[in-house]
Amino acid sequence: MSTLGNSNFDDDSAADFLADFTEAPGEVALLEALAPAADAAEDQEYLEAEVAGPAMAAAEIVAALAGQPFAGFPAGLLQQLQQLDISDLEELQELATQAVTAVAQDSELRAQAAEGSTLNDWLTQQQELLKRLA
Template sequence: MTTLGNSNFDDESAADFLAEFDEAPGEVALLEALAPAADAAQDDEYLEAEVAGPALAAAEIVAALAGQPFPNFPAMLLRKLENLDISDLEELQALAAQAVRAVARDSEPRAQAAGSSTLNDWLNEQQALLKRLA
């Protein structure tokens, strides 16, 4: 797996999403990655990595679309986002924030961070993402 220097892009399922997004970038791809995690938030469901990883990666992309990419956001991906047509960025930001909160509350990535004693750093990273989505 290739890592991009940000743990929200480091997850294998996030990397798979990014590869798919690179081939077919668009609002639909972002919605498909965010909606399952956002829906799970309403039911207080535990999120497996296969749902949580793409949701976090998609949320990072939404933050970049809103002009708030993380410092080492891949330049090639950022250029690709310049021409992306988004129907309602504010609605997408709200969906992304809901997904991030769900992943931060109860998910496999959270459990992995807790198991490796990096939970506080991981939670801080998610809080920073939520601020960039606001």
């Protein structure tokens, strides 16, 4: 069972991605986390937490790279991101937007939020993320 919390880093699979990314940060890791969710959006597929969680964490990182981190974004990670060499931030933002949209529409994370009676708050959080990615 996943531990859906107050940020897109709180899901178990997102936390695992974040730990791996912190040890080996890079554009490829972000692309690998975002692409499966973005592809699922095109195919209108249901996203399991193992795909959705890392995609949401990666989208939060992309928003931070674009200068729009959420209020509780880890300070140490922000410092790490300043050292990253990103070849095409706009492409990452577009991919992240597609991934967030797919997760918000039909995913295990959405279902967990609905089960926990926090769906409206969760959807509001994702809309805010989409604005930060724009």
